[in-house]
Amino acid sequence: MLAVALCGVMTACVNDDTDFSDIIAEYQVEPESIELDFTALSEAPDVPVTDENDSAYNDYVENTSWNKVMYIDFNGSSATVTGSVGGVAVSTSGAHVVVTNLSGPVKFVVSGATNDGSIKFYGDKRFQLLLNGADITNPHGAAINNQGSKSMYVVLADGTANTLRDGSNYTVVDEEDQKAALFSEGQIIFSGKGQLNVYAIGRGGIRSDDYVRIRPGVNIYVNSTALDGLRANDGIIVDGGVVNVETTGNGAKGVRSGGVMKVNGGRMIAIADGDTRIETDEAGLVDTTACAALYCDTLVTVNAGILKFKATGDGGKGLNAKHNVVINGGKFMSVAMGTNKLKKAKGMKIDGNLAINGGYTYSYSRQSDPLDVAGNTSVAPGYTTYKLSVKVLTISY
Amino acid sequence: MARSKRNQIAALLLLITILIPTSLHADDAGLVVSAEASYKISKKWNAGFETEFRSRNNFRTADRVSLGPSLSYKVLPWLKASVSYNLLIDNNREKITYQDDEVSYNNWRPSYWGLRHRFNVSLTASYKIQRVEVSLRERWQYTYRPSKMIDNFDFDEGIWEDHEVRGKGKNVLRSRLQLEWDIPKCKFDPYASVEFHTTRDLEKTRFIVGVNHSIKKKHNFNLYYRYQLSGSSSDEPNIHLLGLGYTFKF
Numbered sequence: 001m002l003a004v005a006l007c008g009v010m011t012a013c014v015n016d017d018t019d020f021s022d023i024i025a026e027y028q029v030e031p032e033s034i035e036l037d038f039t040a041l042s043e044a045p046d047v048p049v050t051d052e053n054d055s056a057y058n059d060y061v062e063n064t065s066w067n068k069v070m071y072i073d074f075n076g077s078s079a080t081v082t083g084s085v086g087g088v089a090v091s092t093s094g095a096h097v098v099v100t101n102l103s104g105p106v107k108f109v110v111s112g113a114t115n116d117g118s119i120k121f122y123g124d125k126r127f128q129l130l131l132n133g134a135d136i137t138n139p140h141g142a143a144i145n146n147q148g149s150k151s152m153y154v155v156l157a158d159g160t161a162n163t164l165r166d167g168s169n170y171t172v173v174d175e176e177d178q179k180a181a182l183f184s185e186g187q188i189i190f191s192g193k194g195q196l197n198v199y200a201i202g203r204g205g206i207r208s209d210d211y212v213r214i215r216p217g218v219n220i221y222v223n224s225t226a227l228d229g230l231r232a233n234d235g236i237i238v239d240g241g242v243v244n245v246e247t248t249g250n251g252a253k254g255v256r257s258g259g260v261m262k263v264n265g266g267r268m269i270a271i272a273d274g275d276t277r278i279e280t281d282e283a284g285l286v287d288t289t290a291c292a293a294l295y296c297d298t299l300v301t302v303n304a305g306i307l308k309f310k311a312t313g314d315g316g317k318g319l320n321a322k323h324n325v326v327i328n329g330g331k332f333m334s335v336a337m338g339t340n341k342l343k344k345a346k347g348m349k350i351d352g353n354l355a356i357n358g359g360y361t362y363s364y365s366r367q368s369d370p371l372d373v374a375g376n377t378s379v380a381p382g383y384t385t386y387k388l389s390v391k392v393l394t395i396s397y
Numbered sequence: 398m399a400r401s402k403r404n405q406i407a408a409l410l411l412l413i414t415i416l417i418p419t420s421l422h423a424d425d426a427g428l429v430v431s432a433e434a435s436y437k438i439s440k441k442w443n444a445g446f447e448t449e450f451r452s453r454n455n456f457r458t459a460d461r462v463s464l465g466p467s468l469s470y471k472v473l474p475w476l477k478a479s480v481s482y483n484l485l486i487d488n489n490r491e492k493i494t495y496q497d498d499e500v501s502y503n504n505w506r507p508s509y510w511g512l513r514h515r516f517n518v519s520l521t522a523s524y525k526i527q528r529v530e531v532s533l534r535e536r537w538q539y540t541y542r543p544s545k546m547i548d549n550f551d552f553d554e555g556i557w558e559d560h561e562v563r564g565k566g567k568n569v570l571r572s573r574l575q576l577e578w579d580i581p582k583c584k585f586d587p588y589a590s591v592e593f594h595t596t597r598d599l600e601k602t603r604f605i606v607g608v609n610h611s612i613k614k615k616h617n618f619n620l621y622y623r624y625q626l627s628g629s630s631s632d633e634p635n636i637h638l639l640g641l642g643y644t645f646k647f
Contacts, residue, residue: 009430012452012459017491017507020550027555340554367554391555 026389031335031364034269034310036244038219041267043240046191046216058126059189059213059237061153066107066128072097072119074112074136096138101125101148110134119144126150126186131162131196138181139167141202146184147176149210154182156194156218165199168226180204180231188232190241193217200224205245208232211259216240216266228253228295229270235259235298238305240266251277251289253320254309257296263330267306270294275313276342290315290343293334299352300325302332302359310335315343318363324352324375329359336365344368347393356380356395363393424635427453427460429623431640436647441471445644447483453490453636462486465515477521485513485540490633502552506560509547515540528579536571570595577609585610588621601633602626607640617644 048060057063070083070090079095087103095117099108107128110119113135120142121127129144129152136143143164146152156162166181177185181200187210190196196218198205205222206212212232214220218241222229229245229252230236236257243266245254254270272291279287293309293316294300300321307330309318318334319325325348338345347363348354353375363370370393371377379386385396433447448464467481488510494503519536542565549560575590585608592603607621619642627633 009428009450009452009459012428012450012457014454014457015508016454016458018493018505020505023502023552024550027550027552367556 023390027391029364029389029391031337031366031392032333032362034271034308034333034335036221036246036269036271037267038221038242038244040219041240041242043216043265046240056213058151059187061128061155061189061191064105064126064128064153066105068103068106069109070099070106071109071111074110074114074117074134076114077116079112079114079117096120098122101127110136115139118142121146121148121152124148124150124186126153128153128155130155130157130192131160131194132157133160133162135163137163137165137167139169141170142166142178142181142183144182144184145176145178146186146188148184149186151187151189152184153189153191154196156190156192156196158193160194161197162194163197163199166202168202170202177209178203179209180207180227182206184208184210186210187213189213189215190218190220191215195219196221198222198224200226200229203227204231205229205247206231208234211235211237213237214239214241214243214266214268218242220244222246224252225249226252228256229272230254231256231258233258236261238263238266238268240264240305242266243268243270245270246273247271247291248273249277250274250291250313252291253295254293254311255295256292257300258298260298261294261296261300263300263302263305263307265305265330267308269306269308270310272309272311272316273313274316275338276315278342288315288342290317290320290345291338292317292320294318295320296322296325298323302327302330304330304359306331308333308335310337311345312337313345314339314341315345317344317346317349318365319348319350321348321350321352324355325350326355326357327359327361328357331360331362333360333362335363336368338367340367344372346370346372348372350374353377356383358382358397360396361393362395364391366391424637425453426455426637427451427639428456429638429640429642431642433642433644434647435644443469443471445469451638459488461488463515467517475523477519477523479517479519479521481517481519483515483517485515487511487513492632504552505550506547507550509545511542511545511562513540513542528581530577530579532573532575532577534571534573534575536573538569538571539566540569541566568596569600573603575605584612598628598630600628600631602628605640615646617646618642619644 048062049056068085073080081090089100091098095114097119099121101123109130111132115137118138188208204227205224211234220243222245224247226249229247252274254272270293272293274291277289293311316338318336334348336345336347346368347365347370350373354373354377357380387394431449435445445467451460453460463483463485465483469479491508492506516539521534523532544564545562549558573592577588587608590605594600604624610618621640623638625636
């Protein structure tokens with residue numbers, strides 16, 4: 001009897017819990033790392049479109065003759081404007097420069113530094129803004145503000161570093177928008193092989209009420225503690241270049257496109273660190289807006305390039321797409337690290353359809369779904385990896 | 398005559414061995430091993446100290462270790478009063494909750510070891526009818542579980558969370574009716590009992606059959622089979638227990 005008792009005691013050492021180890025391991029898998037990356041990117045030569053009938057023809061600064069040139073040089077509290085172009089009026093107040101361009105294509109070469117300056121453009125004529133080592137801070141609003149509706153070619157001179165900063169409080173000007181440290185009512189087309197750093201503490205970082213095109217060679221960094229990092233109302237086209245965006249404002253989006261977003265190359269990394277924004281309107285109704293590293297109102301098409309998006313705050317989504325998403329190639333990574341207190345922190349939230357035809361697609365959510373597609377999800381045959389777990393989606397070709 | 402009695406004991410043990418395996422597949426099974434030291438202070442007073450081990454999960458998992466002193470007093474020749482305290486060290490079973498769809502997991506609290514303090518006050522009335530002793534024991538049992546922080550896995554969030562098992566006390570009335578046979582010239586005394594554990598509802602019912610065996614009145618061995626039927630409000634499964642007890646009397 002003693003032996004039975006001893007055996008009974010000694011052998012009762014098995015845990016009788018349900019084995020959730022595999023499931024929990026799936027839940028606790030760590031995401032692939034997404035961090036800002038400023039290293040240069042090896043890119044194919046950027047060949048301008050030469051067909052005038054091509055809709056992108058006018059997006060190439062090379063396709064315009066820039067015979068008319070003016071120079072704006074900042075020096076602390078003043079700005080010196082040199083060059084004279086008929087039909088272009090320039091006024092200065094300290095280091096605040098106002099240009100009214102009724103002439104046609106004009107190239108403005110900007111250099112120097114100011115802690116209280118800006119450039120504002122009027123006139124519906126396209127122009128080139130060649131940033132040649134400019135460092136502009138405007139404590140009262142946008143550092144560069146284009147009120148014209150035509151293209152602003154922002155060319156980053158080879159090897160230069162350029163910095164734009166806004167202020168925490170924008171001076172209101174009647175019937176004028178100034179929505180970001182670098183703002184344009186018209187298109188913004190970035191080119192060149194220089195660097196642009198944009199720091200926004202009052203409103204957004206870079207914003208166009210039209211579309212934004214980013215060409216190979218540029219290196220752009222946007223840091224916004226207030227609103228969206230890079231935003232365009234009518235679309236974003238990324239042909240190349242290195243773009244790093246980080247935002248910390250609640251409800252802010254790293255990259256936001258109101259129109260079609262098309263990626264053909266380059267490397268874009270956006271990290272949104274804010275939490276869900278809570279707003280109460282006059283009627284007392286509470287509205288909540290979650291962050292997203294990438295937010296698109298219409299179609300997103302990825303043909304090539306490296307795209308990495310990460311949201312870390314409560315309810316923040318790696319990708320929040322209101323329409324369809326098509327991934328034909330490249331590398332698309334979307335990560336949500338946040339909690340679900342007010343909104344669900346999903347890796348990819350797509351209200352339309354998702355079509356994956358090639359490339360590498362990765363999505364992760366620490367506490368919610370890696371993939372939430374309201375419409376249909378189609379994955380073309382030929383993939384080498386197709387894995388969907390509670391936390392991770394991985395599809396590669 | 399002696400052969401007949403041995404046959405009765407054998408039949409009882411056979412019943413035990415038949416009952417356990419026939420129900421094992423549906424219910425849980427385990428072992429109860431206990432050891433007690435008992436000291437007779439006087440004709441009326443008796444003190445003891447008992448330790449017990451229990452297993453579950455078909456004998457493979459430790460369920461409880463307990464220990465504690467007891468004191469009894471013979472109020473009348475047929476009435477005994479006793480008090481006891483037990484420190485219970487429980488291996489609390491895991492708890493899984495589900496979403497509204499009753500399929501998807503919601504939370505998982507793994508099994509954990511925790512302490513409880515138990516106090517018993519009992520009155521036992523005995524009456525002998527020829528060689529059968531009939532006893533009725535009424536026991537008030539109060540158990541206090543201190544609060545404890547444990548890990549809880551939240552499947553919604555996919556994270557481990559700290560979860561507080563709150564401290565609480567519980568009162569149970571235990572009523573046991575037992576019959577014990579004193580078989581002449583037989584060293585084995587078979588017995589059978591049924592016990593009801595009642596709170597607001599009937600929480601569990603225990604059916605026990607067993608035998609006591611004494612050697613020189615100092616060593617007492619107890620072998621029994623207990624079937625514990627859980628009430629509808631209980632999370633615990635029904636369980637078959639094989640009990641082995643030893644008491645040393647000073």
